[in-house]
Amino acid sequence: DADVTQTPRNRITKTGKRIMLECSQTKGHDRMYWYRQDPGLGLRLIYYSFDVKDINKGEISDGYSVSRQAQAKFSLSLESAIPNQTALYFCATSSFSGYTFGSGTRLTVV
Amino acid sequence: GQQLNQSPQSMFIQEGEDVSMNCTSSSIFNTWLWYKQDPGEGPVLLIALYKAGELTSNGRLTAQFGITRKDSFLNISASIPSDVGIYFCAGQSLTSGTYKYIFGTGTRLKVLA
Numbered sequence: 001d002a003d004v005t006q007t008p009r010n011r012i013t014k015t016g017k018r019i020m021l022e023c024s025q026t027k028g029h030d031r032m033y034w035y036r037q038d039p040g041l042g043l044r045l046i047y048y049s050f051d052v053k054d055i056n057k058g059e060i061s062d063g064y065s066v067s068r069q070a071q072a073k074f075s076l077s078l079e080s081a082i083p084n085q086t087a088l089y090f091c092a093t094s095s096f097s098g099y100t101f102g103s104g105t106r107l108t109v110v
Numbered sequence: 111g112q113q114l115n116q117s118p119q120s121m122f123i124q125e126g127e128d129v130s131m132n133c134t135s136s137s138i139f140n141t142w143l144w145y146k147q148d149p150g151e152g153p154v155l156l157i158a159l160y161k162a163g164e165l166t167s168n169g170r171l172t173a174q175f176g177i178t179r180k181d182s183f184l185n186i187s188a189s190i191p192s193d194v195g196i197y198f199c200a201g202q203s204l205t206s207g208t209y210k211y212i213f214g215t216g217t218r219l220k221v222l223a
Contacts, residue, residue: 004152041215042116042198042213042214042215042216043153043198043213043216090152090153092152094211096209097158098141098143098155098158098200098202098211099143099145099153099155099200099211100155101145101152101153101154102152103151103152104150104151104152106150
């Protein structure tokens with residue numbers, strides 16, 4: 001099993017719909033992150049969590065919310081999806097040694 | 111705030127050529143990491159550097175932690191088609207016992223057979 005698992009891998013949704021992207025990790029790390037990647041751009045941080053009771057906004061949190069259900073689970077929600085949220089989304093965990101990324105969720109909002 | 115400048119932004123090279131890319135920062139880092147992202151996948155760690163001046167290899171990849179602790183470079187020797195992807199650097203800083211990572215914007219590598 002992958003260390004960081006994201007579901008779904010691909011999703012097409014309509015404008016205005018609520019959608020949740022899920023992430024689970026088996027690394028036992030406290031820190032978890034959600035990043036967004038657009039074509040030609042790097043990784044932009046949406047939200048991060050340093051432990052179950054800690055949630056922090058990243059550089060592009062508007063239009064997104066998160067839930068840290070357990071140490072191993074960190075979900076990202078789009079309350080009302082819009083087309084410019086079409087992107088590749090990555091969940092990651094980190095320890096002092098570095099990051100481990102999931103394989104990504106490709107989200108298309110039509 | 112801290113920023114990482116990664117260059118070049120993209121490269122087109124012939125198979126067999128060597129590749130160099132680098133990251134520079136306005137701040138000091140304690141650790142430098144290099145990741146590769148294959149098309150459609152998440153970034154995967156290639157090399158980690160923990161000491162200024164450190165030179166580390168992983169197969170055809172060689173990375174160095176700059177003496178000033180503000181830069182790092184990654185070299186790929188004798189490139190092959192599967193080297194295609196996006197390469198990210200990341201720098202780690204420690205502040206009051208708390209670590210933070212910053213990612214570069216990536217170098218997109220295309221290898222022409």
